Amino acid sequence: MKTVVIGVIGADVHAVGNKIIEHVLTEHGFNVVNIGVLSNQEDFINAAIETDAEAILVSSLYGHGEIDCKYMRENCEEAGLGKIKLYVGGNIVVGKQDFKEVEARFKKMGFDRVYPPGTDIEDAVKHLREDLGE
Amino acid sequence: MKTVVIGVIGADVHAVGNKIIEHVLTEHGFNVVNIGVLSNQEDFINAAIETDAEAILVSSLYGHGEIDCKYMRENCEEAGLGKIKLYVGGNIVVGKQDFKEVEARFKKMGFDRVYPPGTDIEDAVKHLREDLGE
Amino acid sequence: MIENKKIPWEKFLEKRARILTQWETGKSPLLDLDKAVEHLRSVPDHKNFAKKLRKAKAEGITMIQPRAGVALIDEHIKLMQYLEKEGEADFLPSTIDSYTRQNRYQHAQDGIKESERVGRSLLNGFPAVNYGVEGCKRVYDSVHVPLQARHGTPDARLLTEIIHAAGWTSNEGGGISYNIPYAKNIGLEDTIRYWQYCDRLVGYYAEQGIEINREPYGPLTGTLVPPSISHTVAIIEALLAAEQGVKNITVGYGQGGNIVQDIAALQTLDELTNYYLKLFGYGDVFVTTVFHQWMGGFPADEAKSMGVIGLAATVAAQGKATKMITKSPHESQGIPTKEANAEGLRASKIITRLLQEQKFPSSKRLSAEKDIIKKEVNALIYAILNVGKGDFARGVVTAFDRGIIDIPFAPSEMNAGKILPARDAEGCIRILEFGNLAFDDEIKAFHKEKLKKRAEEEGREVSFKMTIDDVYAVSMGRLIGKPKKREAGS
Amino acid sequence: MIENKKIPWEKFLEKRARILTQWETGKSPLLDLDKAVEHLRSVPDHKNFAKKLRKAKAEGITMIQPRAGVALIDEHIKLMQYLEKEGEADFLPSTIDSYTRQNRYQHAQDGIKESERVGRSLLNGFPAVNYGVEGCKRVYDSVHVPLQARHGTPDARLLTEIIHAAGWTSNEGGGISYNIPYAKNIGLEDTIRYWQYCDRLVGYYAEQGIEINREPYGPLTGTLVPPSISHTVAIIEALLAAEQGVKNITVGYGQGGNIVQDIAALQTLDELTNYYLKLFGYGDVFVTTVFHQWMGGFPADEAKSMGVIGLAATVAAQGKATKMITKSPHESQGIPTKEANAEGLRASKIITRLLQEQKFPSSKRLSAEKDIIKKEVNALIYAILNVGKGDFARGVVTAFDRGIIDIPFAPSEMNAGKILPARDAEGCIRILEFGNLAFDDEIKAFHKEKLKKRAEEEGREVSFKMTIDDVYAVSMGRLIGKPKKREAGS
Ligand code: B12
């Protein structure tokens, strides 16, 4: 069973999507470690280390995602999580922006997968299977 | 009392605005000759000649205004109405178009005043006073 | 003299032969009746208007349909496909241009040519007659939902022949509703005859086991029409159609603005039409309703127009209209782009679907509004039957002539044009001047009382000024027109 | 231990001195209470939130207000002016950014700087504390309608001091409603104390003859919250505010989706709040209501979002909400541009104005829905009072702790999180799992019965899956979530 860490980053309290993600990933046979809302990068990284997780799914809904996710890849590497998969989704920037550009910005920051608003979490399941192997 | 001819040109049956225009112009002291809907250029011109009108207010709502108003100025001149004022208003072209362009097209066709959709007819009253003198 | 009597088949065929010569496309071999029947039999259920309406009514869902049509067929097909896909339209129209509506096929032909030349549609609709059965069939083949012709044509006989033979399974119109609001001096007898012909054709197809939908045009002039008046016209056209053998009828109503009155209107429209059809021996006709989003002047602002559309959809869904004709944010400006049209559709769609399990609760207030509509319709129907000496076709001609029934703001000289509507203090459409309208004193007193109350609240007299103010009101963002201070004349 | 008792003035001043040191803008001379009183006295009636609400309620018009706020003050002012002029907003907000909400003023300062650098707002709101009274006053001076701070701040004491001193005459929030949906592990006792402080300040101003409006945040998590639960929170926050001397309170409710339930909710919210305020001795408080347009996940499509907005406005106007918080067509995507925000406003505006003379008729169906809400609220209020041994402040802390009152989908650990809501066959929000919610068996049986009916119609068991499907439903264009066939895990 693959372990993944999920949570909502920064001063963000949007809890609904997070609960749904936990439910769906669990249903799909993942070992889900949910650190909940109002989590910072350290919380994500510590949880991943402790549970030997293979991927971190960061949610950011409230618009500060761009600030909150800064240097997350670097911080993972420093913590020895060199190969961990980093996904981010939700409403990760302020306002309605061209998603192609947003995706490029976050990829440059080291995220492996970047999702637009309202993504069906089933899409991420497919990608997790691809990226982590069955 | 100044006489003006009003009516709705072409195969157009939009009667409501026409009734309102008659009401308002009459209230403002004009002698209104209303030839009603489904009127062609001849009807307008004949009415103007018969009543010695100083202006013709053409309404076109249904979108064929551009076709229906073709050569109207020329036809007036031929009928000896060289100096008559020609106004046109309503929804005079098909679809939502840039009004500046539409106005230019109709002015080129010899209309003195061209009005966009939903014009308050009181505006035309002001212009009539300007153009015809008090 | 006109009669409400099924046209004998031989007589129909005689007329038919002449009608098919009105324009060259009438010569198409596809207009052979057996060929047409064969093609119509091949129409699958999901593309059959009548059948899809039955399904919608059973499920209690309000279906959506736009108005749309352009001059050039390739553009028209793209438009239809766009509205189906991006607009999520449940039904598609093809709105016919105004020259075709006036049987000016040569003008329409010129319009097509001119449109080709300038590269944009100079016609306000699709000239179906000029494109003929072959063209209309191409349109039919290019979409996956039922098609209907929507127009305003007093004499739509050739048009009707063409569209049905092409597989379009619904036709809007009627001898009254496509005359009084759409013509100036065409006789009612004539238009009733023309539409008896159209209905007879549908009746013939019905005899061959092919169900085609017919839709009397409900909103009439779209401007402050009291529900009882449009209901009466709809019911009479339904009766006339049923006599010719039509089995699937959609009666219509244009949004008035007061929600309770609108819901009452939708419910009574269904109830009364069924009642009278049964009463006069047409119990096997299947009735559905169509609600037209606000048919009067729209606000210039697009966002506000979307607001009006949202309000309309909320009312239609709660009133359980089977179908709704949608407007677009461009309404006040001109024929909408396909994008704007699809926006109106999608905004409407989500509302009808969100509300599909909900229904406006019954209440005393609603019952009262339903009762007055029923009383009024009964009075009008009875009066028409009376002057027609038992014949609705004859009756309605006389009734219009004498103003026994009368439609506000109509261009037609066949219409008395004596009545004046105005809103009451809650925004319900009432009547200010009755002309010769066949209402008894009790009904009249009700209207007067309601308008008096409004006038008092506004501190003015009950008068035509109210009507004028009401005509403008919605485009100014209000339902009830408030007194406007106008300077007096020069 | 926490108590529902008016804070003695000296104690308040003591606390105040400390609070004003939390960030440098606390040192502003404009925070001198006499200066603030003087400025607030100069606020004209049309810019006073409380007074404009009184007027709206008297006229029966539903006022509109957007959410909006950006990082940079000049941009924020432009935004406010745009929403007033082009959006026709009756009231203006200033939505506060999330760092300020968490009292992370240094983060907010960084956000301002970074926003200046990149030339676009990187904060999700206006950092009012960082701009201080002087900045907030500039905002106040630049508009012609009343201003309110809207946020989600557990400890908003400094923010509150600043905005009121600047002439903003309303503040949203409350010790429960700005904790449970907005925090993870901040104690309820703490937030209630913080908000008692905010209310006490308003009470002080009231003593000086200055009426300031307070608005408990109604929709909570915005996700399938049964009306009785949000009503109970609103009523308790109203009682707590009244005890501190607040005289003008707007209680809120977030659109649920079933129109009858929503109208019942709006009517009972007004009735019950007034009832309990009077019952507990605060008869002189003026109560108004605010309806929040759909607070759950929006559809991605802009036209559909406009549809949702139109439906919401239709309900609010018929339910005679005094105010409505509007959404925009960008809702599902992100903070709206000013244009999109204004579109939502204008669509809402025309609907509220078209319907201003209309009211949802009373009916048996509506009464039934009102009755169940009242029963439930009474049960909850009584239970809270009971565990609080007569004190609402104490009671509510214990009640949350024990799950006697419980809010679905809340992030806070102070909340039991045991209840699960789901829609019934008509789309009304009911409860599936009650946890420890203080409902008697009769009420529970009612909910179970309703959900059983839906489950039967859908041919499935009553379960959490329904809740999940309902959470998604509106964004997928339906109100009631239909079973989605998901493949089982790998
Ligand atoms: C009501 C209405 C109808 C009614 C008309 C009933 C009747 N017999 O009067 C019905 C339903 C029958 C109808 C039919 C059609 N209509 Co129509 N109709 C409207 C609608 C909704 C309101 C018109 C109205 O009464 N407004 C209220 C009056 C008071 O305002 P008004 O007419 O604009 O006139 C005022 C001003 O414009 C101005 N004005 C007018 N003329 C002039 C002239 C001068 C010189 C001046 C100074 C001012 C001026 O003063 C008037 C008084 O204030 C408009 C859209 C809208 N405006 O919201 C569409 C609209 C005019 N119709 C339209 C169309 C296409 C049709 C149809 C072809 C198709 C259809 N939809 O079925 C048929 C045409 C039939 C025909 N042969 O003419 C289009 C025209 C499109 C375009 N130009 O691009 C419109 C704009 C709708 C749209 N967006 O598609 N329609």
Ligand code: B12
């Ligand atoms: C409900 C809601 C709230 C509730 C939240 C209650 C709670 N505690 O959970 C309340 C009212 C409290 C709230 C508050 C705020 N909100 Co809010 N909220 C919403 C809303 C309407 C719905 C969110 C939701 O629950 N959706 C349903 C769930 C199931 O979907 P979801 O969250 O999108 O998650 C799904 C997918 O996105 C995806 N997903 C999510 N994360 C990830 C990660 C990965 C890796 C993958 C693959 C997929 C994925 O899967 C999830 C499950 O399907 C959205 C707008 C919208 N979407 O319509 C705004 C929205 C998210 N909020 C917004 C804002 C600004 C705020 C506030 C700052 C201001 C305010 N409006 O008061 C505060 C912020 C408070 C804070 N500090 O966080 C903005 C964010 C703006 C931006 N990014 O530009 C939005 C977009 C609204 C808007 N257009 O302005 N909000």
